[in-house]
Amino acid sequence: MQSLFVPFFHNYSHSFLTLTCPSADNNHLPFSHQFDVKCCYDFKLPKFCDRIRSCHVVDGKSSSSTILTSKHHHILKPLTMTNLNMDTIHNDSPQLRVAYQGVPGAYSKAAANKAYPDCKAIPYDQFEVAFKEVEQWKVDRAIIPLENSLGGSIHHNYDLLFYHNLHIIGEVYLPVHHCLLALPGVRKENLTQVISHPQALAQCEHTLKNKLGLNVIYEAMDNTANAAKFVAANNLRNTAAIASSRAAKLYGLQVMVHGIQDNPKNVTRFVILARELKIPHIDKPFKTSIVIALDKGMSLLFKVLSVFALMNINLTKIELRPYRNIPIKLRAESNNVSNTSHHFKYLLYIDFEASIAEVRAQNALTKVQELTSFLRVFGSYPMDMTPLNPACHA
Incomplete structure (x- = not known):
C-alpha cells in the first residue's frame, strides 16, 4: 500500500493532505512524501476535502479511509476505486x-x-x-x-x-497564423494604420515594413479579434487589423495577406486553470509548474537549477518576476547599519518535465524547499503532445 500526498495551500499556513492509494502495480501512482509547503492559497477547506478522499486495497478488497493532517479535521465519506480513476474525476461535461x-x-x-x-x-x-x-x-x-x-x-x-x-x-x-484584414475593397495603398494586440504587432513588424512595404502607424489593441471587430464596426477604410482568418469571417473583412508573422514557427502556449487539483499520473508525460521566492538573493538561482540537474529533470521554462510583497531587501554590511546593500527580491517560476508523482520530482521539491522560504505548486498536468499544424487554426 502506498500513500498519495497532495499539498494544499491555506492562508500561508503549513498544511498536509495525505491520501492512501494502491501501489503502482494497480496502475496508481506511488506518492508517499510529505512536503511542508508555505503558500498563499485561500479556499474553503471543506469544499476542497469534499473532492479529494482516499482508499486502499487490502487482500484484493477495497476499503477506504481519509487521513488529513492539519489543524482542521473533517470526517468524509469514503470513495471507491472508481472515484479515484483519472477519467472519472476529470470527465468534463459537453457544456463545460x-x-x-x-x-x-x-x-x-x-x-x-x-x-x-x-x-x-x-x-x-x-x-x-x-x-x-x-x-x-x-x-x-x-x-x-x-x-x-x-x-x-x-x-x-x-x-x-x-x-x-x-x-x-x-x-x-x-x-x-496572423493575417492582414481590412474592409472589402480596401487596397494596401489605402492603409495609413494597422491595429492589433502589441504581441501581434511585434510578431509581424518585419513583414509589414520590409516585405509588404507598408508605411503606416501602429496602434495597440487589447486583443487581435477585437481589432478586427473595431475596424468593421467603425467602417475604417484606412485601417487594417492583424488577426486570424476566423476573425475575418466573423466580422465581414477580407484577408489581404495570409501568414504575415515574421517567423512561421509562431506558437502560443496556454494553460488551463481550474478550482480543483488534477491527480497526477506516471503513465504519460507530465509537466509540473511551481513558483519559489529567491529571498536569499540571486545566488539561490544556481542552487535551485543544480537540484533539477542532479535529479535529471528537464526544465522547460524559467521566469523571474518581482516579488511585490517584499520588492527590496536591505542587508547590513559587517553589522554596520549605516552601510547596507540592496537587492530586489524575485519570484522564480519553473516548469519541469516530470509528474509530481515521480520519486525524482518529490526529491527535487524536497531539496528546493530547504533552500527557500516559499514554494507553491501550481499543478502537475499532462503535456500537450499534439502535432503543431498551423493550418488547423488559421
Whole structure:
C-alpha cells in the first residue's frame, strides 16, 4: 500500500493532505512524501476535502479511509476505486464553461476549443476577470496564454497566476497564423494604420515594413479579434487589423495577406486553470509548474537549477518576476547599519518535465524547499503532445 500526498495551500499556513492509494502495480501512482509547503492559497477547506478522499486495497478488497493532517479535521465519506480513476474525476461535461480573454475570433477561443471541443467558450474583456469567474464558480475553467515562441512571456498573466487561487490542470500549444484584414475593397495603398494586440504587432513588424512595404502607424489593441471587430464596426477604410482568418469571417473583412508573422514557427502556449487539483499520473508525460521566492538573493538561482540537474529533470521554462510583497531587501554590511546593500527580491517560476508523482520530482521539491522560504505548486498536468499544424487554426 502506498500513500498519495497532495499539498494544499491555506492562508500561508503549513498544511498536509495525505491520501492512501494502491501501489503502482494497480496502475496508481506511488506518492508517499510529505512536503511542508508555505503558500498563499485561500479556499474553503471543506469544499476542497469534499473532492479529494482516499482508499486502499487490502487482500484484493477495497476499503477506504481519509487521513488529513492539519489543524482542521473533517470526517468524509469514503470513495471507491472508481472515484479515484483519472477519467472519472476529470470527465468534463459537453457544456463545460470555459472563460477566455477577448471576443469571438480570438486565438484564446481557438485554444479553448482545442482543449474542449464541445465547451461553451465565454469571452471576457480582461484576463483577471477570467480568473475571478472561475474562483467564483461562474465558469468551470479559464484558458490563459503564458508565453509565445516569438513574443516571449506574458508577464501580467504570470503575476495573476501567483495572486489567484487556481490550479493548472493542462496546457495547449496553439500555432498562430496572423493575417492582414481590412474592409472589402480596401487596397494596401489605402492603409495609413494597422491595429492589433502589441504581441501581434511585434510578431509581424518585419513583414509589414520590409516585405509588404507598408508605411503606416501602429496602434495597440487589447486583443487581435477585437481589432478586427473595431475596424468593421467603425467602417475604417484606412485601417487594417492583424488577426486570424476566423476573425475575418466573423466580422465581414477580407484577408489581404495570409501568414504575415515574421517567423512561421509562431506558437502560443496556454494553460488551463481550474478550482480543483488534477491527480497526477506516471503513465504519460507530465509537466509540473511551481513558483519559489529567491529571498536569499540571486545566488539561490544556481542552487535551485543544480537540484533539477542532479535529479535529471528537464526544465522547460524559467521566469523571474518581482516579488511585490517584499520588492527590496536591505542587508547590513559587517553589522554596520549605516552601510547596507540592496537587492530586489524575485519570484522564480519553473516548469519541469516530470509528474509530481515521480520519486525524482518529490526529491527535487524536497531539496528546493530547504533552500527557500516559499514554494507553491501550481499543478502537475499532462503535456500537450499534439502535432503543431498551423493550418488547423488559421
